[in-house]
Amino acid sequence: MVKTLAGCLIVTIAALPLFTRHVHAEGLLSSAASESRTDDPNPPRKKKRSHEHDDCDDGDSLGAALVEAGIVALFSAMTPRRTTTTTYITETGPTVSREILDLPGYFSDYPYQHEFGYMLMGDEWYGIGKTSSIRGSVEYGSDFQDLSRVGTKLLVEGTSRWGIDMQWDEYFENIATGGTDQLTLGDINLNYRIAQGYHSQLRFGLGANMLEDSAGTELGLNFTGGYDVYLGKPWIWSSEFDLGKVGSADLFRFRTTLGMQWKRAEVFAGYQYTNLEGIELDGFVSGMRFWF
Structure with missing residues (x-):
């Protein structure tokens, strides 16, 4: 049952881009998108560093590399780094050998399953903890004015310490002149x-950003970091940042949330700030995260 739910969650997050529809309009989101394009017909007034932009070649090669890295990361996350053999004598007499992970760090089924934190450190947790972790979330964000956001997040990691994470945000803006603007931002x-x-756990990584609207798609490199702290049952504090490029625009994003855990489900609330070349897309965020 758990594997089925985890599979459905991953498929939902991965398939979300296929069901989005982009509407052309003028507003904050259109301004943000135009900042990422050096060939925009109405470029912003401020000076921008000039460079050639080739959507086809750059997009295809970066997209292919991204898919390749994702597949490698997924398998790496599920595979222990290396094993060692330990021999011990049981109470009944026979000698038993078993393989254990080198410098093991296992995972609980969910935070506070064992009345503390999430990870299980040490050989004594062999056979009790898991060698891989999957967590996915759905959330809603708003600036309580014209801007709203629907987001999904996914993190898969293993005892090898390697992992892969994804975030997919769909922004919506009510335009004063009528209509709705829409923008997709993901990494x-x-x-x-x-x-x-x-x-607690601290992670850093490298990857790619993606921006898409009715005018097309832009890609760029990304540097990310995340920190999870288990303050004491049932509280979880999670923070994350992204720093990189999308098209010709600089991208910075920071988010922090405080959640309450109950078995495999976490309800959280917090704040997410996104700055795309001076265009700020920020607001309150709330949602649910599920642990597998």
């Missing part, structure tokens, strides 16, 4: 968990 990253423990 996918290969990350590495550089610090881990019972009560």
Whole structure:
């Protein structure tokens, strides 16, 4: 049942772009999109660094590399780094050998399953903890004016410390002159968990950003970092940042949330700030995260 739910969640997040429809309108989102394009017919007044932009060649090669890196990361996340063999004598007498992970860090089924944190550190958790973790979330954001956002997030990681994370945001804006503008902003990253423990984990990674609206698609590189802290049952504090490019525009995003955990479900609320070459898309965020 759990594997079925996890599979459905991954498919939903991956398929979301196929069901989005982009409407052309003038507003904040159109301004943000125009900042990412050097060949925009109505470029912004401020000076921009000039460079050639080839949507076809650059987009295809970066997209292919992104898919390739994602597949490698997914399999790497599910595969232990290396194993060692330990021999011990049981109470009944026979000698038993078993293979355990080197520098093991296992995962609970969900936070606070064992009354503390999430990860399980040490050989004593062999056979109790999992070697992989999947968490996915759906959320809604708003600036309580004309801008709203529907978002999804996915993080898959394993005892190898490698993982892959994705974020997909669909922005909507009510235009004063009538109509609705729409913008898609997403990223996918290969990350590495550089610090881990019972009560917190820190990871950094590299990947790619994507922006899409009715005028086309822009891509760019991304550097990301994330930090999860388990403050004590049932509280979870999660923060994350992204720093990179999308098209010709600089992109910075920061988010922080505080959640309440109950078994495999977490309800959270917080704030997400996104700056795309000076265009600010920020607001309150709330949603649910599921752990598998």
